Amino acid sequence: xxxxxxxxTTCPSCLSDLELVNSQLFCRSKECPAQSxxxxxxxxxxxxxxxxxxQSISKLGFVHxxxxxxxxxDTFVEVLGEKIGQKLFDEIENSKTTNFATFLSxxxxxxIGDTASKKIAEYHNSIDSMVHDIHLAMIGEKARKNIEDYIxxxxxxxxxxxxYFSFTVSxxxxxxxxxxxxxxxxxxxxKNRNEAKEFLENLGYTVTSTVTSKTNYLVDEEGRVSSKSxxxxxxxxxxxxxxxxxN
Numbered sequence: 001x002x003x004x005x006x007x008x009t010t011c012p013s014c015l016s017d018l019e020l021v022n023s024q025l026f027c028r029s030k031e032c033p034a035q036s037x038x039x040x041x042x043x044x045x046x047x048x049x050x051x052x053x054x055q056s057i058s059k060l061g062f063v064h065x066x067x068x069x070x071x072x073x074d075t076f077v078e079v080l081g082e083k084i085g086q087k088l089f090d091e092i093e094n095s096k097t098t099n100f101a102t103f104l105s106x107x108x109x110x111x112i113g114d115t116a117s118k119k120i121a122e123y124h125n126s127i128d129s130m131v132h133d134i135h136l137a138m139i140g141e142k143a144r145k146n147i148e149d150y151i152x153x154x155x156x157x158x159x160x161x162x163x164y165f166s167f168t169v170s171x172x173x174x175x176x177x178x179x180x181x182x183x184x185x186x187x188x189x190x191k192n193r194n195e196a197k198e199f200l201e202n203l204g205y206t207v208t209s210t211v212t213s214k215t216n217y218l219v220d221e222e223g224r225v226s227s228k229s230x231x232x233x234x235x236x237x238x239x240x241x242x243x244x245x246x247n
Contacts, residue, residue: 039108040065046106047095051088056080065106066157068092069164100125100167107158109150111143120147125167127151127158178204181245182211184229185222189242196242205245211237217245 007020037057043065044052052068059079062068069092076085101121105114112120116139124130131151139147151158181200183193190196196219197207211218211231218232218239232239 037063040068042108043106044068046102047098049088049091049095051084051091056088064157066161066164069096069161096164097166097168103162103165103167107150110146111140112147116140116143127155127162131155176204177206178245179206179216180214181205181207181217181219182209182215182228182232183207183219184226185220185224187219187242188221200242200245203246211235219245 037054040057040062041054044057049068060067060071060075062071073085073089076089079085080088099121101114101117104112104120105117119139120130130147183196187193187196190199200207205217208215211228213235215232215235215237218228218237219242220226220229220232220239221241229239
């Protein structure tokens with residue numbers, strides 16, 4: 001006779017109610033110590049603090065990344081010994097010089113990994129910059145909502161944590177979004193499409209690989225009939241050269 005498995009209803013770490021999503025159980029408590037320790041581990045891995053592994057994190061009782069930077073040298077030496085404690089303290093000091101993209105991706109915000117963080121860091125170099133002039137259209141609706149909610153929930157904690165860091169990479173100036181562009185055929189003044197794509201994006205255009213009803217311009221400097229040019233004509237999309245977009 002098969003033994004029936006009883007599905008747990010509470011988190012074994014914090015006793016909060018579990019939520020069943022697509023056959024998986026999730027603890028949604030923001031105070032769950034098991035999740036907190038994993039968040040610290042993820043932060044340490046992203047910021048490359050050597051020597052601060054799960055066992056050391058547990059011994060030191062860290063449940064939030066800011067505790068890594070608030071803890072004095074004496075505590076590290078007392079808990080881990082003089083040699084290891086000093087070495088770890090030096091690693092933590094070195095981690096304070098990084099870039100904003102690394103800091104952002106280290107926070108474990110859902111959907112805000114390395115790629116999204118790098119895109120955001122092109123326009124923002126601080127938490128306050130994102131609050132007052134948020135430019136997150138490039139990362140998608142769900143990712144943007146996640147980061148906005150995270151800042152709302154942890155704003156002052158984030159400012160405290162950020163105060164320990166010195167970010168090394170400057171941001172790009174925010175440019176006005178001038179519309180969507182698709183490129184086809186050979187180009188007169190660019191070696192390849194990637195070079196032209198980077199140039200147009202710096203001007204504020206979004207460059208796509210296909211023509212849709214939402215495309216604003218088709219760049220076709222060769223002038224030959226193609227599936228893209230036919231599609232552009234059917235949608236009433238202007239067919240232009242890159243020079244005209246600059247002007």
